[in-house]
Amino acid sequence: MAPQRVPRRRTVRRLRATPAVAATGILVTGLLSLPAEARETPGPAPLGSVAGTAGDARYEPGACPRTPEPIAALDGARCGTLTVPENRAKPGSRTIKLGVAIVPAASAAPAADPIVWLAGGPGDDAVGEAKMAIDGGLNRDRDVIFMSQRGTYSADPALTCPNIDEFNARATGLVYDAPSSERLHVEATKVCRDRLAALGADLGAYNDIESSADLADLRTALGLAQWNVFGISYGTQLALVYMRLHPEGVRSVGIDGILPPSTAGSVLTWSAAKQGFDGLFKACADQPACKRRYPNLPATFERLVRDLEAKPVTTTVTLPDSHKQVKVVLDGGALVNWMTSATHVAPQVPRALDELAHGKPQRIAEQWAVAKYSPQAMGRTSHGLVYGVFCSEWTPYETQAEAVRGGRQAFPAFPASVQAQAPQLTFLRPDCDVWKVPAAPRSIRDVTKSDIPTLAISGSFDAQTGAANGPYVARTLSRATVVTVPYEPHVVFATSKCARTITLSFFADPSAADTACLKGLKPPAFETGP
Numbered sequence: 104m105a106p107q108r109v110p111r112r113r114t115v116r117r118l119r120a121t122p123a124v125a126a127t128g129i130l131v132t133g134l135l136s137l138p139a140e141a142r143e144t145p146g147p148a149p150l151g152s153v154a155g156t157a158g159d160a161r162y163e164p165g166a167c168p169r170t171p172e173p174i175a176a177l178d179g180a181r182c183g184t185l186t187v188p189e190n191r192a193k194p195g196s197r198t199i200k201l202g203v204a205i206v207p208a209a210s211a212a213p214a215a216d217p218i219v220w221l222a223g224g225p226g227d228d229a230v231g232e233a234k235m236a237i238d239g240g241l242n243r244d245r246d247v248i249f250m251s252q253r254g255t256y257s258a259d260p261a262l263t264c265p266n267i268d269e270f271n272a273r274a275t276g277l278v279y280d281a282p283s284s285e286r287l288h289v290e291a292t293k294v295c296r297d298r299l300a301a302l303g304a305d306l307g308a309y310n311d312i313e314s315s316a317d318l319a320d321l322r323t324a325l326g327l328a329q330w331n332v333f334g335i336s337y338g339t340q341l342a343l344v345y346m347r348l349h350p351e352g353v354r355s356v357g358i359d360g361i362l363p364p365s366t367a368g369s370v371l372t373w374s375a376a377k378q379g380f381d382g383l384f385k386a387c388a389d390q391p392a393c394k395r396r397y398p399n400l401p402a403t404f405e406r407l408v409r410d411l412e413a414k415p416v417t418t419t420v421t422l423p424d425s426h427k428q429v430k431v432v433l434d435g436g437a438l439v440n441w442m443t444s445a446t447h448v449a450p451q452v453p454r455a456l457d458e459l460a461h462g463k464p465q466r467i468a469e470q471w472a473v474a475k476y477s478p479q480a481m482g483r484t485s486h487g488l489v490y491g492v493f494c495s496e497w498t499p500y501e502t503q504a505e506a507v508r509g510g511r512q513a514f515p516a517f518p519a520s521v522q523a524q525a526p527q528l529t530f531l532r533p534d535c536d537v538w539k540v541p542a543a544p545r546s547i548r549d550v551t552k553s554d555i556p557t558l559a560i561s562g563s564f565d566a567q568t569g570a571a572n573g574p575y576v577a578r579t580l581s582r583a584t585v586v587t588v589p590y591e592p593h594v595v596f597a598t599s600k601c602a603r604t605i606t607l608s609f610f611a612d613p614s615a616a617d618t619a620c621l622k623g624l625k626p627p628a629f630e631t632g633p
Contacts, residue, residue, distance in 0.1 A: 443566045
């Protein structure tokens with residue numbers, strides 16, 4: 104589950120060919136002319152600058168992975184490609200290429216064990232998230248490795264499907280959970296599937312088992328005795344699978360916005376939505392001004408879901424990039440899914456709901472449509488990986504009845520049509536029916552039992568994966584540190600200075616994460632309006 108994009112900080116610059124650099128070249132030439140006994144012993148080659156192998160996988164230094172737009176955080180990165188079998192279970196499988204970018208540590212004396220970043224999604228590209236990681240200072244003491252997960256934007260092949268992204272944008276003008284919308288949704292999924300299969304992709308090979316093996320091969324091919332792992336959102340699911348299947352060489356693991364492989368699915372997303380919504384509503388009720396202006400906000404929200412599902416509201420919004428006007432339909436299902444992401448702009452939520460209740464849908468409609476029509480939402484998500492994970496690891500091990508029961512338990516007052524489609528996973532089961540990949544081994548749902556030091560960090564407003572998953576995964580992680588950052592949404596590393604402080608202190612000493620900053624955190628000042 105991908106995090107919201109938010110503004111972030113800090114870059115590493117590429118060294119330019121200045122006179123000083125040229126002089127350095129002359130000095131090296133002079134040094135090489137000295138007798139052997141007078142020369143210094145050269146240090147180890149920089150990480151990622153030397154080719155290496157791991158079984159059938161091979162790493163080669165080379166050009167940096169492609170990105171949709173330049174990422175300053177990658178200036179000065181050491182790059183290359185990891186070539187791996189597409190399907191390790193099939194002898195003679197074709198190979199695929201995964202882009203690798205290594206951002207050097209900011210420290211002059213970095214630690215020897217780098218951090219590998221696992222992206223959200225599924226379907227997001229780790230290389231594209233370099234700005235988030237480096238702006239957050241993750242490379243303060245260590246090199247940070249970004250590898251494009253198989254199928255993602257900077258991998259070859261990239262299993263992206265712009266037709267699905269374009270449909271998701273147009274769907275903001277349709278009734279969210281109508282049968283006609285389902286037919287169009289599944290049709291777009293099938294077009295994507297058929298195109299990727301025609302290109303020769305083995306769609307059953309894009310899953311956490313193969314991606315975990317890719318990570319293990321990368322560590323070996325880079326010649327690393329140890330590294331650290333940091334996963335966000337869906338990347339936490341991959342991290343937990345990886346540390347269970349390939350624990351060797353893992354010094355520590357950080358997981359932020361936690362998605363346990365053993366429970367991932369519709370029931371989890373319903374529970375997460377309930378946790379995040381309740382956290383935000385409680386924070387409003389705890390502030391006298393917010394409580395006075397918006398009394399009983401949970402009841403208002405539930406009433407809006409029921410009313411809109413019975414009678415959707417239609418409006419138009421103007422897109423900021425193109426100035427094009429588009430139709431937006433808000434029904435109960437659309438409102439629930441907007442709310443799941445709106446915890447990232449928590450101070451606005453009470454006022455936005457109140458405006459909607461008083462016949463002013465514009466704020467919510469704009470946020471709902473602009474996110475879907477954004478250039479960042481077009482052609483970047485690997486739907487081949489999305490459905491490769493969902494349809495092999497999630498839907499085979501959760502029945503439709505269980506999914507619906509999860510909706511009823513979390514929100515018993517919602518209409519049945521809303522309860523039928525879990526937030527973030529609309530029409531998932533019929534999509535998987537046309538995706539046609541085999542179920543992963545049942546062991547993919549095993550809990551991860553490990554003594555690897557693990558930081559399990561969440562936000563109390565997280566409506567996408569839910570803060571309760573931190574304590575849940577920690578039950579079987581004997582050296583886990585569980586942290587919930589109050590008043591923060593999904594993926595706290597992206598939004599909270601305190602979360603970044605805790606994360607960096609954990610990687611510095613996995614037995615002593617510094618959580619002192621939690622004591623000074625204050626709730627957001629909610630907008631109250633006129």
